[in-house]
Amino acid sequence: MGSNEKSTIELRHIVKYYGDFRASDDVSLTIEGGRLVALLGPSGSGKTTILRMIAGLEHPDGGEILIDGQVVNDIPGSERGIGFVFQSYALFRYLTVYENIAFGLRLKKWPEKKIRERVFELLKLIGCEGLEKRYPGQLSGGQRQRVAFARALAPSPKILLLDEPFAAIDAKIRLELRSWLKEMITKLGITSIFVTHDQDEAIEVADDIVVTNHGRIEQVGTATELYTKPATPFVVQFIGHSTPIRNFTEFRSFFKGQENEIGILRPEYVEVKKITEVVRYSNSADIGYVRDIIFRGSNLEIKVDIHGNTISAIRSINEEPLEIGEKVWVFIYRMFVIDDRKVELRENASLREDSLVI
Amino acid sequence: MADTKKVAVVHEGKAGRRIAIGACVVFLVIFLVLPLVYILAVAFSDGWLGYKKAVTDEYAVKATLLTLLATVVALAINTLMGLCAAWAVTKFSFRGKKILTTLIDLPVTVSPVIAGLIYVLTFGRQSFLYPYLEKAGIKIIFAVPGIILATVFVTFPFIFRELVPVLTAEGTDEEEAAALMGASFFTIFRKVTFPHMKWALLYGMVLCTARAMGEFGAVSVLSGHLRGKTNTLPLYIELLYQGYDFTGAFACSSILMIFAIIVLILRSALEARGKTEKNV
Amino acid sequence: MSRRTNSHKYRSVIPGFGLTFGITIAILSLVVLIPLCSLVVFTAQLSFPEFIQTVTNARVRSSYFVSISTALIASLINAGMGLLLAWVLVRYDFRGKKIIDGMIELPFALPTAVAGISLTHLTTTNGWIGSIFYRFFGIRIAYTRFGITIALIFIGIPFVVRSVQPVLEKVDKECEEAAGLLGASHWTTFRRVIFPELTPALISGFTMAFARSIGEYGSVVFIAGNTPYKTEIAPLLIMSQLQEYDYASATSIALVMLVIAFLILTANAFAQSMVSKRVSNLA
Numbered sequence: 001m002g003s004n005e006k007s008t009i010e011l012r013h014i015v016k017y018y019g020d021f022r023a024s025d026d027v028s029l030t031i032e033g034g035r036l037v038a039l040l041g042p043s044g045s046g047k048t049t050i051l052r053m054i055a056g057l058e059h060p061d062g063g064e065i066l067i068d069g070q071v072v073n074d075i076p077g078s079e080r081g082i083g084f085v086f087q088s089y090a091l092f093r094y095l096t097v098y099e100n101i102a103f104g105l106r107l108k109k110w111p112e113k114k115i116r117e118r119v120f121e122l123l124k125l126i127g128c129e130g131l132e133k134r135y136p137g138q139l140s141g142g143q144r145q146r147v148a149f150a151r152a153l154a155p156s157p158k159i160l161l162l163d164e165p166f167a168a169i170d171a172k173i174r175l176e177l178r179s180w181l182k183e184m185i186t187k188l189g190i191t192s193i194f195v196t197h198d199q200d201e202a203i204e205v206a207d208d209i210v211v212t213n214h215g216r217i218e219q220v221g222t223a224t225e226l227y228t229k230p231a232t233p234f235v236v237q238f239i240g241h242s243t244p245i246r247n248f249t250e251f252r253s254f255f256k257g258q259e260n261e262i263g264i265l266r267p268e269y270v271e272v273k274k275i276t277e278v279v280r281y282s283n284s285a286d287i288g289y290v291r292d293i294i295f296r297g298s299n300l301e302i303k304v305d306i307h308g309n310t311i312s313a314i315r316s317i318n319e320e321p322l323e324i325g326e327k328v329w330v331f332i333y334r335m336f337v338i339d340d341r342k343v344e345l346r347e348n349a350s351l352r353e354d355s356l357v358i
Numbered sequence: 359m360a361d362t363k364k365v366a367v368v369h370e371g372k373a374g375r376r377i378a379i380g381a382c383v384v385f386l387v388i389f390l391v392l393p394l395v396y397i398l399a400v401a402f403s404d405g406w407l408g409y410k411k412a413v414t415d416e417y418a419v420k421a422t423l424l425t426l427l428a429t430v431v432a433l434a435i436n437t438l439m440g441l442c443a444a445w446a447v448t449k450f451s452f453r454g455k456k457i458l459t460t461l462i463d464l465p466v467t468v469s470p471v472i473a474g475l476i477y478v479l480t481f482g483r484q485s486f487l488y489p490y491l492e493k494a495g496i497k498i499i500f501a502v503p504g505i506i507l508a509t510v511f512v513t514f515p516f517i518f519r520e521l522v523p524v525l526t527a528e529g530t531d532e533e534e535a536a537a538l539m540g541a542s543f544f545t546i547f548r549k550v551t552f553p554h555m556k557w558a559l560l561y562g563m564v565l566c567t568a569r570a571m572g573e574f575g576a577v578s579v580l581s582g583h584l585r586g587k588t589n590t591l592p593l594y595i596e597l598l599y600q601g602y603d604f605t606g607a608f609a610c611s612s613i614l615m616i617f618a619i620i621v622l623i624l625r626s627a628l629e630a631r632g633k634t635e636k637n638v
Numbered sequence: 639m640s641r642r643t644n645s646h647k648y649r650s651v652i653p654g655f656g657l658t659f660g661i662t663i664a665i666l667s668l669v670v671l672i673p674l675c676s677l678v679v680f681t682a683q684l685s686f687p688e689f690i691q692t693v694t695n696a697r698v699r700s701s702y703f704v705s706i707s708t709a710l711i712a713s714l715i716n717a718g719m720g721l722l723l724a725w726v727l728v729r730y731d732f733r734g735k736k737i738i739d740g741m742i743e744l745p746f747a748l749p750t751a752v753a754g755i756s757l758t759h760l761t762t763t764n765g766w767i768g769s770i771f772y773r774f775f776g777i778r779i780a781y782t783r784f785g786i787t788i789a790l791i792f793i794g795i796p797f798v799v800r801s802v803q804p805v806l807e808k809v810d811k812e813c814e815e816a817a818g819l820l821g822a823s824h825w826t827t828f829r830r831v832i833f834p835e836l837t838p839a840l841i842s843g844f845t846m847a848f849a850r851s852i853g854e855y856g857s858v859v860f861i862a863g864n865t866p867y868k869t870e871i872a873p874l875l876i877m878s879q880l881q882e883y884d885y886a887s888a889t890s891i892a893l894v895m896l897v898i899a900f901l902i903l904t905a906n907a908f909a910q911s912m913v914s915k916r917v918s919n920l921a
Binding site: 056057076077078 | 650651
């Protein structure tokens with residue numbers, strides 16, 4: 001199913017304005033054939049604009065869009081070989097599921113018999129057999145999304161674009177659909193881009209993640225790359241559950257620091273121990289007080305007050321329980337230190353000394 | 359449902375409720391029902407035969423036909439304009455949209471007499487267009503084209519106004535989706551957009567018909583009041599009334615009144631239909 | 639590749655803009671723009687002193703006064719009755735409610751001339767209603783300003799009801815209940831919680847009724863009696879100037895009326911923006 005050749009997409013110095021608002025600011029990006037890419041960013045960061053420009057729904061004010069090496073700026077969206085799934089699904093409310101999926105095929109003047117075959121093939125693929133006579137209003141949210149997906153795929157596009165595909169769905173079904181969609185797209189091997197503001201979604205579904213902010217691309221990479229090697233201060237703060245620490249030099253073993261530097265701490269870099277427990281680096285651990293303990297299912301999130309900040313740490317359920325108000329050791333393995341432009345990963349000084357000793 | 363109503367905090371007590379409903383009913387009976395009853399009472403004051411004679415009078419029939427002609431033309435033009443303008447305004451963003459909407463809405467905020475006046479100024483003897491029109495043998499004011507133009511003018515935004523909210527609420531996603539699959543304008547319009555607005559369109563057409571049939575002021579200015587030629591039904595009624603033929607005037611009024619009642623019934627039915635359709 | 643050269647600045651993937659916009663502009667030009675231009679052209683030819691003389695003439699001034707005062711009174715009455723009607727239609731369930739709801743638009747559907755002759759006949763001194771008023775109170779209705787006001791009340795009924803009704807339907811029941819639970823009386827709840835929400839709709843319904851009433855002709859011309867200085871309304875004066883082919887006077891009077899209508903609509907827009915500003919400041 002789908003075409004065998006896998007399309008590449010390239011954006012070159014794309015600029016797009018809405019009035020005075022700069023939605024895309026010199027966006028350059030290459031997407032390899034067959035990849036499943038997430039455009040991730042806060043709302044208003046220009047991710048949907050990029051998607052709509054690739055689809056031909058919007059037109060860049062400057063720069064070039066290439067599909068398979070061909071500039072498509074002046075080719076109408078309907079001739080770019082794309083399938084588009086709208087955030088609202090945009091199913092034709094007055095046409096049946098069958099007619100919705102058949103819509104693009106009829107426009108291509110397919111013979112009725114082939115249309116029928118294709119529609120039922122897709123209905124089977126999305127697991128919606130027997131729903132062909134229903135109207136979109138009679139479907140559940142998840143079914144609508146699947147039908148929208150099938151409709152976009154019907155004319156065998158080279159590229160699939162999805163705008164916030166899970167935004168309109170209940171949290172529970174969303175998780176189910178995420179893995180379904182990933183499986184589906186991987187099976188088809190079609191180059192796909194989807195927009196999301198939810199990092200968990202991007203991390204779970206996408207091969208590559210493009211982080212956007214203020215109309216610019218901050219970083220492109222796999223989830224692991226974004227996590228371990230964030231390229232910009234924005235990515236550090238946006239990815240993961242980070243807490244900014246302004247006075248990070250007050251923490252033991254993080255004494256250096258310029259005026260405008262901020263420490264960014266993630267829960268997984270923090271270890272909390274009872275005062276009675278053995279602490280390896282006791283001379284570089286700080287004293288904190290447990291403010292709150294939140295049960296997260298597989299583990300506990302411990303919120304600790306320390307040097308005027310409240311930071312989060314992860315603690316295993318199997319460890320000795322803590323109490324609220326309890327005085328604890330807090331050891332920080334590493335933190336990101338950012339200023340306006342650069343990112344630096346700073347290790348706890350005692351870790352290095354220790355490794356020297358060993 | 360009944361229970362939640364009882365729980366509702368604002369309930370004014372039975373007396374307040376009765377007084378409020380009573381006041382409304384009295385007000386509406388005096389202002390709306392009584393005039394209707396009165397029309398029928400006078401129309402039939404000379405019995406059925408007198409009524410029949412009045413409404414089948416040669417001039418009455420001609421006036422009715424002219425009214426229908428003006429109504430049909432106004433309906434056709436305003437439907438075309440309404441559909442096009444609503445499409446352009448709701449599916450695209452362009453500069454000057456607000457001005458365009460204001461201009462389309464303008465005719466109903468202008469006094470009908472002034473509407474007539476501006477056509478007289480445009481096509482009348484003092485207009486720079488007049489010599490050309492005369493040479494071409496086209497007579498607009500004090501003739502049928504003037505009456506039709508005036509009718510189009512006073513009903514201009516009715517259909518447009520009904521379509522805009524429906525199309526705005528529908529958004530542009532469905533059209534974009536269809537266009538991305540390569541659908542043409544007429545395909546998108548017919549298959550995707552039209553089903554959304556069919557009830558609103560019909561509703562607008564009903565309103566347009568009602569107003570077109572009854573227009574008096576603007577038509578009065580532009581008509582030469584020629585019996586059997588440029589008299590619409592409302593003008594003919596005026597003529598009869600001023601000739602003290604009250605039975606005739608009210609008999610002809612009853613025709614328009616029946617149309618008005620049909621319009622109201624259609625309106626309620628369409629509104630109910632539109633509402634249930636939205637809930638599907 | 640040639641697309642870019644003739645591309646529209648606001649081009650969209652949705653087709654049909656050129657066609658629909660073109661047809662709209664063509665019809666709009668023929669029906670509205672060209673006639674409006676000719677009004678402007680004709681106005682430019684008027685001599686200013688003559689214009690002033692025409693519109694400040696005592697008879698013209700009194701016709702403005704009659705038009706505005708009767709329209710104002712009628713619209714105020716309609717604002718009150720419209721609010722009550724909307725309230726009754728939204729908040730109460732009773733038999734015949736659907737019929738009343740359907741009837742509200744009658745003044746809109748019934749030709750104004752038909753309403754005019756019917757109301758006139760009902761209110762003459764020997765009409766069904768007029769005779770009662772004349773015999774018991776010595777009041778004449780038809781052929782007085784009172785009569786004009788009655789006709790204008792008739793045509794203005796739908797405006798306030800139809801603009802308040804949908805807003806009232808949406809008034810947050812929870813706000814109301816919260817006020818009630820805080821101990822507010824029914825009257826206080828209405829005055830402090832519901833009424834402010836209705837104000838914009840009430841104002842716009844009132845202004846629409848007012849603007850319509852000032853220009854109304856068909857229903858008024860029969861009941862007014864058209865006595866100069868007493869019951870002659872401005873639209874009628876325009877009409878009589880036209881019948882004497884005095885286009886300059888007719889246009890002058892019409893221009894002042896257009897300015898008045900424009901002022902009313904601007905005042906409404908201003909009031910609406912004031913109200914919405916107040917609400918957004920609160921939020």
